[in-house]
Amino acid sequence: MKNFLTISVLICAFMISCTNAEEEPKPVNFTKEIKPVFEKRCVHCHNRETLPDRVSFENAKTAFLPAKDGKVYIVKGKPDESLLVKAIESPNFHEKMMPMVGLRTTKEEAALIRRWIAEGAKWPKGPAGKVKVTFRAKE
Numbered sequence: 001m002k003n004f005l006t007i008s009v010l011i012c013a014f015m016i017s018c019t020n021a022e023e024e025p026k027p028v029n030f031t032k033e034i035k036p037v038f039e040k041r042c043v044h045c046h047n048r049e050t051l052p053d054r055v056s057f058e059n060a061k062t063a064f065l066p067a068k069d070g071k072v073y074i075v076k077g078k079p080d081e082s083l084l085v086k087a088i089e090s091p092n093f094h095e096k097m098m099p100m101v102g103l104r105t106t107k108e109e110a111a112l113i114r115r116w117i118a119e120g121a122k123w124p125k126g127p128a129g130k131v132k133v134t135f136r137a138k139e
């Protein structure tokens with residue numbers, strides 16, 4: 001009986017630790033989850049050639065540059081202060097400038113970007129951090 005109790009307690013402890021592990025999602029992976037969104041939805045406009053005065057999401061260096069007026073697009077750890085999050089979460093902010101409705105991010109993509117910024121917006125250096133511009137939208 002004593003053994004049975006000990007084993008039950010152990011099993012319970014194990015199950016609790018497992019459920020806790022499930023509650024904590026894995027950190028967002030830039031290369032696998034964020035880069036494809038920028039590639040598919042943003043970088044054909046937001047590259048240095050097409051919109052030279054706007055934010056470019058081609059690599060970490062250009063994406064973290066503040067705008068001329070001091071606005072910051074990605075504030076590490078603070079999605080609510082990041083213009084990038086505002087641009088994709090509030091329908092009027094960006095849609096006015098971008099009537100191509102089909103290009104908008106999905107809810108899941110927007111949530112991933114929000115979480116990625118909350119986790120510190122880690123953007124790798126080198127080829128993994130380069131977002132390919134496959135075509136360039138004309139202004």
Ligand code: HEC
Nearest residue numbers: 041042045046054067073083084087088097098103105137
């Ligand atoms: C069809 C071209 C196009 C696409 C695609 C596009 N944008 Fe934009 N975006 C623009 C233009 C043009 C502006 C500037 C509008 C203005 O200032 O009136 C802009 C502005 C912005 C701004 C605010 C810049 C500022 O200085 O106020 C952010 C942030 C932004 N875009 C993020 C994104 C993100 C993130 C994506 C992808 C999910 C994206 N954009 C996709 C054309 C585009």
